[in-house]
Amino acid sequence: MKKVNQSHPRLRKSWENKTYEQIISSSEMDSLTSICEALFPPLDPPSKLDHNQPIDNSIKSFYRSSGSQKPIPFEVAGVMKDRGLPEAVLLVRVVLWLLSTRLGTLLLCGSLCFGKEWPYITKFSHLATERREKILQNWSCHKFFSPLRLVFFFLKSLCLYFCFSLVDDNSHNAVWEAIDYKPDTTTTDNKANNQGRPLESGIVETLYETPLTLLQSLTSKGLDVREDPKDNLYKIKCDVVIVGSGCGGGVAAAILAAAGQKVVVLEKGNYYSAPDYSSLEGPTMNELMEKGGMIPTTDGAVMLLAGSTVGGGTAVNWSAALNTPDPVLKEWADEQGLGLFGSPQYKFAMQSVTQRLGVTTECVKEGFQNQVLRKGCKNLGIKVDQVPRNSSEAHYCGSCYYGCRTADKQGTDVTWLVDAVNLGAVIITGCKAETLLFTKNGRKKEKRCVGVLARSFNEKIPGKFELEAKVTISACGSLLTPPLLISSGLRNRHIGKNLHLHPSLMVWGYFPEGPTSQFEGKSYEGGLITSAHQVAPDQMSNSMPRALIETPALGPAACAALFCPWESGSDIKRRMLRYSRTANLFVMVRDKGSGEVRSEQRISYGLSAEDRENMTAGLRRALKILIAAGAVEVGTYRSDGQRIECKGKSEDEIEEFLGSVSATKGPLTARFWAVYCTAHQMGSCRMGRRENEGAVDENGESWEAEGLFVCDGSVLPSAVGVNPMITIQSTAYCIAKKLAESLKNGEFNI
Secondary structure: OOOOOOOOOOOOOOOOOOOHHHOOOHHHHHHHHHHHHHHOOOOOOOOOOHHHOOOOHHHHHHHHOOOOOOOHHHHHHHHHHHHOOHHHHHHHHHHHHHHOOHHHHHHHHHHHHEOOOOOOEOOHHHOOHHHHHHHHHHHHOOOOOHHHHHHHHHHHHHHHHHHHHOOOOOOOOOOOOOOOOOOOOOOOOHHHHHHOOOOHHHEEEHHHOOHHHHHHHHHHOOOEEEEEOOOOEEEEEEEEEEEOOOHHHHHHHHHHHHOOOOEEEEEOOEOOOHHHOOOOHHHHHHHHEHHHHOEEOOOOOEEEOOEOEOOHHHHOOOOEOOOOOHHHHHHHHHHOOOHHHHOHHHHHHHHHHHHHOOOEOOOOOOOHHHHHHHHHHHHHOOOOEEOOEOOOOOOOOOOHHHOOOOOOOOOHHHOHHHHHHHOOOEEEEOEEEEEEEEEOOOOOOOEEEEEEEEEEOOOOOOOEEEEEEEEEEEOOOOOOHHHHHHHOOOOOOOOOOOEEOOOEEEEEEEOOOOOOOOOOOOOOOOOOOOEEEEEOOOOOOOOOOOEEEEOOOOOHHHHHHHHOOOOOHHHHHHHHHOHHHEEEEEEEOOOOOOEEEEEOOEEEEOOOHHHHHHHHHHHHHHHHHHHHHOOOEEEEOOOOOOEEEOOOOOHHHHHHHHHOOOOOOOOOOOOOOOOEEEOOOEOOOOEOOOOOOOOEOOOOEEOOEEOEEEOOHHHOOOOOOOOOHHHHHHHHHHHHHHHHHHHHOOOOOO
16 A cells, blocks of 8 residues: 555646646746746845854755746646636636736736836846746735736745645655754554554455456445446445545444444545555645645635545544534524434434544643643633543644544544444445436435445546445535535535635744743644633623634645745745744634535635624734743734734734734735635535525435435534534434434335
8 A cells, every 4th residue: 555655546646747838838837937936036045044043054955945946836837737726727827928928027017027128028037036026026915906916826825835845755855954844754653553454344445446356346345236338337236325434424334334234435535544644745635635735715715624535534634522512502402493402312422422532631742832822821811721632642643634643543534434344334435426316206305315326536447336225425525515416406505505614814923942942842743732712702601702722733835835924035935944933823713604615616705794803803812822922923824924023012012013913805805815724614505494494404314305315514504613523423423323213114215
C-alpha cells in the first residue's frame, strides 16, 4: 500500500506528463510565472531580523527563493485548470492573456507599465519585480474592479500553497528549515504498525482491481454479484447500500450490520490506515480532502474543508468531541417540533457514541497554541473549557488532520466501520455514486428507492455498479448529498437549502522564542483542540454563546496561501519566518445566515447581520486573550495586514485598535477582506415535521421516496454551535436504530 506522500492513481495529476501548452498557452504561462515571482520574489536577506533571530544559511536561501521556480507555476496552472470553477478559470486566463500584451497591461496596470523608451508601454512580464509587486498590491484592494481582487486571491493562494507544500523525493521542502517547520515523517510506532489495516477483510479497493479480479474480489466478500456484459454492469444485491463512510455512514453501517443486514458502503475516496500516513501537507490534502481542500463558495468568501477518504471527516478532523448543547436540543425539540432531540433515545445515543469513540476529557500536555489560549483566559479572569477528544489523554499528535499516524484518534475508520466489517459489511472504495435508482410502485409514496448506480475511478473498469437494496442511505455529507438527490430527480424545495457552515475567522499573536518565553513548543505541535473559550451571550445565561474560540491546525502552506495577508513579497517572507511561534485562534459562530448547494462545487453562502456582530465580538475577545497571554504583536488576517505591536502601547491605544476590528466580507464585496474557513457543513437536507418544513422526516427518510434515507450532517435542523461530530453520529445512531427495527419488521422488503 502506498503512503499518501506518493501520488495515488486517482489523484495523480492529469497534467503530470504534459507540457504547459496543453494546460494554458505559452503567453499565459509567461504572465503566470511573472505573477508568481512577484508574489514570492527573490530578495537579498536583511541585515537583521526582529527579536534578534539569527540569520543562518537556511534563512538566506529562503529569502533568495522565488515563486517562479519550477515546478511552482506549472503546478498552479494544473490545479487551476483541473479544480477551478470554469468561470473563475476563464477570468484568470483572460487576465493572464491581457497581461501578455502591452495594451492589456495598460488596461489592467495603469501608469505602472509606462517606460521611458519606445514603445513606452511594457507588458507585465517585462516589468521590474518591484513594479509587478506594486500592481498586485493595487489589485488586492482595488476600489472599483472586484474581479481583479478575486484573480489576485486565486493566484496568490495557489502560488504560496505550492511554495510551502511541494516536496522532493526525500519528502522535504527547502524552505521548511528557515521557518522552523519539521513535520514528523518518521516511521509510525508499534501500535500503529501492529494495527495494520483494520478494514482489510471488508475492503474492495477498485483502483487496484482489473475486470478479471473485480468479480472475484466482490464475491469473496460474500456479495451476491452478477456480471451483465450486455449493459456493462456489475449487479450487486444487498440489504442496505450506504453512500459515504464518514460520521453518519460509519455509524449506520455498524448498527445495521449488527442487526443482521448485509451492508455495502460506497466510498469515492481511498482507504488508508495509520502506517500509510505521511504528515506531509500537500500530498495529504490531495489524498484525503475533497478537491484537495480547495472548495470555495462561488464568491470566494468562504473556503470549505471536507474529508474524502474512508472515514470521511472523522479521519482528518481536529478531534473535538463535544455533545450537542442543551439549548440546541431544546430548540430543535420544542421550537421545531422534532421530538427526537428531546428524547431519552437521543441522550442514550450520545452516551453510546462517546463511549465507542473513547472520548476523554483530560489532557496530559497541551501544545503551544492551547497553552496560549489557556494562559490568556486565566490572565483575563475568564473561563476556559477543557475540550473532550476522541483520543487518549496523552495524545500529543499535531498532525491528526493529516490522518493520525499513531492510530490514537478514533475516527469511524477505526471504530464503527471496523465493527461493521467484522459483522460482514463490505466497503467498496474509489467508487462514486452517480444516481439513485427508483421504481414507481411505492406503498405510501409515489417513488420507491431500490438502490444506486455507481462507477469506479479506475479507467480499467469500464463497467458500472448497480447496487440493488431494500434501503438506500445517502451519507456523503452536506455538500454532496443534495447534488446526488437533485440529480436523481428529487424535487423537495428544502434539498440543498439551509446550508450552515459555522463560519470562522482567525487572529494571530507572535510569541518569540527565548529564555523568557512562557510557552513551549511550536504552533504545529501538540493536541489540536484541547481548550476553548465561549464568548458569553449578552442576555440569557442559558442561551448559546455568541462565539466559540478554539485553536486551529494550520500547516505552513494553508497559512501562507489562505490566511496570511499579502502586503508584499518581503512581508510574506517575514510573516512565514514567524510561523512556528505564531499562535492562531479561530472564532466560530453558530450562523443564522445560510447558503445553498444544488450541484457539486456550486456553493453559495451569506452571513446574517447578527452573525457578523457575533464574529466581531469573538475576534475582539480572541485578540484580548492573545495580548493578555503576552504576545509582542497581534493582528487579524484582513487583506491589509491589520495588526498592532503590543509593547509600550497604552490601554487606550489597545482599545482603539480592537475597536477597528470587525468581521469583513469576501474579496468580491469588500476592499479590505479576509477569507472565512469552515470544516463544518450542516443542514442542507434538514429534518422537518412535515414535507413543507424539511427534506426528510424525523426518521431520516425522504418525503418523496420510500426506502431512501439521509444519514449525515445535512439532516441537522440548523447549525449546532460546536464541533458537530458527536451530534452527527448521535443523530445517525438514532436513525439507524429505528431503521434496523423497521427492516426487522419487514417494512422495506422488495
